[in-house]
Amino acid sequence: MSLHLSYRAEPENPWFSWQYVRDNSDTILAALREHASLTARAVLIAAVVALPLAVAAYWFRSLAGPILALTGVLYTIPSLALFAFLAPYLGIGVITVLSVVVLYALLVIVRNAVAGLSQVPPEVREAAEGMGYGRWGRLFRIELPLALPGILTGLRLATVSTVALVTVGVVVGRGGLGQLIFAGFQNNFYKAQIMTGTVLCVLLALVLDLVLAGVGRLLTPWLRGRAG
Numbered sequence: 587m588s589l590h591l592s593y594r595a596e597p598e599n600p601w602f603s604w605q606y607v608r609d610n611s612d613t614i615l616a617a618l619r620e621h622a623s624l625t626a627r628a629v630l631i632a633a634v635v636a637l638p639l640a641v642a643a644y645w646f647r648s649l650a651g652p653i654l655a656l657t658g659v660l661y662t663i664p665s666l667a668l669f670a671f672l673a674p675y676l677g678i679g680v681i682t683v684l685s686v687v688v689l690y691a692l693l694v695i696v697r698n699a700v701a702g703l704s705q706v707p708p709e710v711r712e713a714a715e716g717m718g719y720g721r722w723g724r725l726f727r728i729e730l731p732l733a734l735p736g737i738l739t740g741l742r743l744a745t746v747s748t749v750a751l752v753t754v755g756v757v758v759g760r761g762g763l764g765q766l767i768f769a770g771f772q773n774n775f776y777k778a779q780i781m782t783g784t785v786l787c788v789l790l791a792l793v794l795d796l797v798l799a800g801v802g803r804l805l806t807p808w809l810r811g812r813a814g
Contacts, residue, residue: 702736
């Protein structure tokens, strides 16, 4: 009678490897910094463009449909097609990536900002007019602060979606953590590299979302009091 001993060999291509993380920590951190920087810049630029569009749609109802339709159409364009269209004009690099992700973030921010402004009670607007506020004074002193929860919701959604979309920037050489993921596919489907980039993308999205949620709580103390 023979005795057969069996053992489970260490997988040659594990889904995660601390050795890979240690050996490539500089590359990973550089990709993470680039990813966070691209995301922050894209959301900031999108907010600067989207908020005036939302105010215009709020003030002039005839513009609401075209503005939302235009941002909606931009949102439906496949990201790879948009990169292919813009790259010949903007070149390969950061500007192309920012342009693409900003266009995708516009719809989310505009729609939520318009919804937030539209939910300001009419009696509040009338009271502000009675107190002598003009259109701009009413906007900055009354309407935008009350619409802030909706605006922040749009910013949070845009930030999370931008973290995911930045990875596609790898097609023009600026994908942040997408560089790790794509390199993993090129490196004989190296799972540890792919998983590291993926997990860091998820963690970055969660961290940025929590930061914006905390900012929202600081800027809307009246909501905390109402909840209590």
